[in-house]
Amino acid sequence: MTKRKCVLVGCGFFSAYHLTAWQRLANRVELVALCDLDRARAQALADRFGIQAVHTDLDQLLATQRIDFVDIATSPASHRAIVDICARHGVPAIVQKPIATSWDDANAMVETMDRAGVPLMVHENFRFQSAVKHAGDLVRDGAIGEPTFARFTFRTGYDIYAGQPYLAQLERFVLLDLGIHVLDVARFFLGEVASVYCQTQSIRPGLAGEDTATVLLRHVSGAVSIVDRSYQGHHQPDVFPQMLVEIEGRDAALRVNTNYLVVVTDRTGRQKTSVVAPEGFGPTSDRWLPTQDSVVSIQRHWLDCLDHNRVPATSGADNLKTLALVEAAYASAAANSPVVPSAPTASMVQS
Numbered sequence: 001m002t003k004r005k006c007v008l009v010g011c012g013f014f015s016a017y018h019l020t021a022w023q024r025l026a027n028r029v030e031l032v033a034l035c036d037l038d039r040a041r042a043q044a045l046a047d048r049f050g051i052q053a054v055h056t057d058l059d060q061l062l063a064t065q066r067i068d069f070v071d072i073a074t075s076p077a078s079h080r081a082i083v084d085i086c087a088r089h090g091v092p093a094i095v096q097k098p099i100a101t102s103w104d105d106a107n108a109m110v111e112t113m114d115r116a117g118v119p120l121m122v123h124e125n126f127r128f129q130s131a132v133k134h135a136g137d138l139v140r141d142g143a144i145g146e147p148t149f150a151r152f153t154f155r156t157g158y159d160i161y162a163g164q165p166y167l168a169q170l171e172r173f174v175l176l177d178l179g180i181h182v183l184d185v186a187r188f189f190l191g192e193v194a195s196v197y198c199q200t201q202s203i204r205p206g207l208a209g210e211d212t213a214t215v216l217l218r219h220v221s222g223a224v225s226i227v228d229r230s231y232q233g234h235h236q237p238d239v240f241p242q243m244l245v246e247i248e249g250r251d252a253a254l255r256v257n258t259n260y261l262v263v264v265t266d267r268t269g270r271q272k273t274s275v276v277a278p279e280g281f282g283p284t285s286d287r288w289l290p291t292q293d294s295v296v297s298i299q300r301h302w303l304d305c306l307d308h309n310r311v312p313a314t315s316g317a318d319n320l321k322t323l324a325l326v327e328a329a330y331a332s333a334a335a336n337s338p339v340v341p342s343a344p345t346a347s348m349v350q351s
């Protein structure tokens, strides 16, 4: 099989998870270069992962070499400019979440890639967590009947500031950084959203933005869900980075519990339990192992989509609908009233 040539742009905290995943997919992908404005940082990562070339100028690199896709793991404010470069060179791209820091930028990026006729996938990995993915399959296969209510929870006291100190400076923090994942999972299970009501809190001293947000969604289907997440949840066991889900349907209920237990309970109280943990998951495993597993899973999905000319589940166009929920949540919190999420403005050339 011919390997696809990839350049990874952005060599900070999260890039190692992308690279570890590409290593696991090494029979399908060749990492030809790393690119970062900070050459020393890129070199250190290249040495660690055995990658030959290091660049600081993606535009020049794409002008001189045939690259099959670019994997963007840079700071969110840089995403639009880098996607523009990819579009100019007609190169498909994966971009980390949040796709952009503004609604206008995100729509422009989707439109630009669409006009260039190349795929754009947002690296939205939470719906690729093993248990979440399995639960989604069960719900879509009718295991609980029509969903009527759900709660999607991510509350932790894990010190995320150690690896990502920049988070403390973000004026739009938990909704845009983490909430976007959980809102995407809500769409994944219950479909599009008709209205959003949100309350935010800034609990840890010294933050520029909110670290806790509670959102009530009314879905187009009529189902209602609560999306709640906090970086100041001090429960034990602290299950970071697992997402917990409970869904009630007309026929049965489903829970994604701690330790990747997926439990379906029918009206008579009969339960069916499956354990859908990532390989190697256990009390002594690396805390980020479930995240790493979901990163492998979404990157494999991207390759499958390229191979079969399919639109990724978390395409740029799809992800605009998730970003719209984040924007609506901020607007709702500011106005203290429900908000109808905006429709994407990107006018698509192709689907």
Ligand SMILES: NC(=O)c1ccc[n+]([C@@H]2O[C@H](COP(=O)([O-])OP(=O)(O)OC[C@H]3O[C@@H](n4cnc5c(N)ncnc54)[C@H](O)[C@@H]3O)[C@@H](O)[C@H]2O)c1
Pocket: 009, 010, 011, 012, 013, 014, 015, 035, 036, 037, 038, 041, 073, 074, 075, 076, 078, 082, 096, 097, 098, 123, 125, 164, 166, 177, 291
């Ligand atoms: N999906 C997840 O679970 C998850 C987890 C953590 C971070 N992230 C996302 O990953 C992205 C990166 O986060 P991070 O924590 O690694 O950030 P970071 O600040 O540690 O690293 C960002 C890197 O991008 C480089 N960079 C910035 N602008 C650039 C440009 N124009 N060209 C080339 N390089 C540029 C910086 O020099 C830096 O090395 C963000 O979008 C973040 O939200 C996702």
